[in-house]
Amino acid sequence: MTKTFPVLETERLFLREMMYEDSPDILSYLSDTEVMKYYGMAPFKNIDEAREEISWYKEIYSLGSGIRWGITIKGSSTIIGSCGFHDWNKRHFRAEIGVELSRNYWRTGIMSEALTEILSYGFHHMGLKRIQALIEPENEASQKLFEKMGFQKEGLLRSYEFTVGKFDDLYMFAKIK
Numbered sequence: 001m002t003k004t005f006p007v008l009e010t011e012r013l014f015l016r017e018m019m020y021e022d023s024p025d026i027l028s029y030l031s032d033t034e035v036m037k038y039y040g041m042a043p044f045k046n047i048d049e050a051r052e053e054i055s056w057y058k059e060i061y062s063l064g065s066g067i068r069w070g071i072t073i074k075g076s077s078t079i080i081g082s083c084g085f086h087d088w089n090k091r092h093f094r095a096e097i098g099v100e101l102s103r104n105y106w107r108t109g110i111m112s113e114a115l116t117e118i119l120s121y122g123f124h125h126m127g128l129k130r131i132q133a134l135i136e137p138e139n140e141a142s143q144k145l146f147e148k149m150g151f152q153k154e155g156l157l158r159s160y161e162f163t164v165g166k167f168d169d170l171y172m173f174a175k176i177k
Helices: 020-030 047-063 110-124 140-148
Strands: 013-016 067-073 081-089 094-101 130-135 152-163 166-176
Touching: 013 110, 020 047, 020 094, 047 067, 047 081, 067 110, 081 110, 094 110, 110 130, 110 140, 130 140, 130 152, 140 152, 140 166
Parallel strands: 094 130
Antiparallel strands: 013 067, 067 081, 081 094, 130 166, 152 166
16 A cells, blocks of 8 residues: 655645656756755756656655655646655654755745645644754855744754765754644
8 A cells, every 4th residue: 555645735836746757847946056055965967866856755755754745836737846854753753854946936935835834744744843954054045934934043063964075064943843
């Protein structure tokens, strides 16, 4: 028996499972250097990298270690970004949240709208007590977004990740149910 991927709906958005057919959409925004600036990966260069990303989304869902939704505007099937949970630790009732959005939709309230829905899903359907976000100190827009969503900055994790050939410091933000 396969579990049904939960489709979420907001006033303007559908949050749905990403399929391999969405690879061109994902490549479109994950090849943008501005979108990828704080993503922890180099900008994508080809469709195979987009397919690998979708494979990872499918893997974390099937393993029960996370879930990632593709963000679409109602009336369109085009994926314009994604959001979801990974590193879901069921024993400790916590997960890490991740988001990204096509630059064409920045500062439109779309990510706030999507986050409101998935935070509710995390707390009420996944049984999370703690949702945490790791954000680079230079990524002021994401820090403001997560603070607006009720997250608190808990501290700086120095040289926490090695990505794109360098060690990154990351702020830990968290929201408690």
